[in-house]
C-alpha cells in the first residue's frame with residue numbers, strides 16, 4: 405500500500421443542491437391526512453420559497469461529501485508554522501459542552517454564576533503561574549486583541565506618568581498583528597533588524613531606544629522559531645530608558661513549563677488559548693487571548709476583574725486607572741473551559757512535556773530535511789523550523805511548487821513565504837501531538853519532492869495533480885472573489 409496518506413480513489417464531486425433538485429422529490433413522507441384538506445389563505449403564504457426538492461439521501465450525501473472536503477487536524481498532520489495547529493483532546497470539548505457551562509447565561513449575575521467565576525478565577529491563577537505574572541485578564545478574544553489590550557495598558561501607563569511617548573520598537577521577525585496593534589494606539593513602529601543569528605542584538609536595540617519610545621514588542625520564541633537569547637539584556641536596555649516590554653506569547657507552546665516570560669523581564673504578555681491551550685485554531689471560531697501583567701500594570705487592567713472573597717467570587721469594576729472594557733461580559737467562556745480542562749488534565753509536568761516534545765519534533769524535522777532543503781538559520785530551533793527553496797532555485801522550483809506538491813502526497817502544506825525575513829520561507833511546525841511515524845511520512849514526502857525537483861522539475865511545477873482542482877489563480881481569487889459558488 406502507498407505509504408503516504410494521500411490517495412485519489414473515492415473522492416466525490418458534489419454539485420450544488422439546486423442541480424440535484426427534481427420536481428416533486430421530497431425528504432419526508434407524512435401519513436395520508438385523515439381530515440379534509442383545506443387550502444391556506446394565500447395572503448399568509450406569499451410566494452413559495454425557492455428551495456431545492458431533494459430526497460433525504462440527497463441531503464445526507466451532499467453535506468457528508470462537503471464535510472469530507474474539509475481538512476483539519478482530525479484528518480491529518482497540519483504543519484502550519486506560526487499557527488500551532490495541534491490535536492486537542494476531545495475531553496476538553498466535552499467539558500465545555502456540559503449543560504452547566506454551555507447553558508450559563510452572563511446576565512444571571514454573580515450570585516448564580518459562582519462556578520463559572522471560580523473557573524475563570526482559577527484559570528487566571530494557572531495562566532499567571534505558567535507565564536510568571538501576578539495578574540491576568542481573560543477578556544481579549546484573540547491574540548491580536550490581547551496585543552491591543554496590552555498596548556492600551558502601556559499607553560495608559562505612560563499617560564499616567566505624565567508624558568506620552570510616540571514610538572514602539574518592533575523586530576523584523578514580528579507577526580503582522582504587532583505593528584497593527586501599536587498603530588491602533590497611535591504609536592509609530594520602528595523596525596529593528598534581527599542579527600545574523602536570527603535573533604535581536606542588544607546593541608541594535610540600544611541604538612534605537614530613547615525616551616520617546618514607549619517600549620518594544622518581542623515575540624519569544626520569535627517567528628523564525630528561535631529563542632531570543634538576549635531577551636534579559638534587551639529588557640534591561642528598554643527599562644533603563646523608562647520603556648516597557650510587550651511579549652507576544654502566541655508561541656507559548658514551545659516554552660510552557662520551561663520558561664516564564666515574567667521572569668525574563670517582560671511586563672505584559674498575551675497568550676493564544678486557541679493555539680496552545682486546547683481550542684482548535686482556524687476556521688474563524690471564537691478564540692481567547694488572555695493578557696498577563698507585572699505588578700505595576702495591574703491598575704490598568706480591563707474591567708471587570710474577578711475578585712475572590714472568603715468563599716465567593718464577584719466581578720468588580722471599581723478601578724480608576726483601568727483602560728475600560730475590552731469585551732462584552734468577560735470574553736469567550738467556552739474557550740476558557742477548554743483551557744482550564746486542558747491545564748488540569750495535563751498538570752505542570754504534562755505541559756512541560758508537551759513543550760519539550762514540540763521542540764524535539766521540530767528539531768527532528770530540521771535535522772532530517774537539512775540535506776534536501778536549505779535551512780534559513782542553521783541553529784537549534786524551538787517549536788518550528790524554517791527552510792527555503794535555495795537548493796531548488798537552479799531548477800526553477802519554488803517553495804510554492806513544493807507546497808502544492810505536498811497536497812498530492814496527502815499533507816497540508818506548511819506556512820510559506822512567512823516570516824518575511826526569510827526569502828521564500830517554508831516554515832514547518834509539527835507540534836507535540838504528531839507521532840514519529842506520521843512525522844516520518846511527512847519527511848519522506850518532502851524528500852521525494854526534493855528528488856522530483858532535481859529529476860523532473862517541469863512535472864513538479866504542475867502540481868497539485870491529485871486534488872479536486874489543480875493550481876488556482878490566487879490573484880484572481882483575491883481580487884475577484886466568487887462568493888456564490
Ligand SMILES: *Cc1c(COP(=O)(O)O)cnc(C)c1O
Pocket residue numbers: 486487546547548549579581623627652654655676691693
Ligand atoms: C497567531 C499569532 C498572533 C495573532 O493571534 P490571533 O489570535 O490570530 O489574533 C500574534 N502573534 C503571533 C506570533 C502569532 O503566532
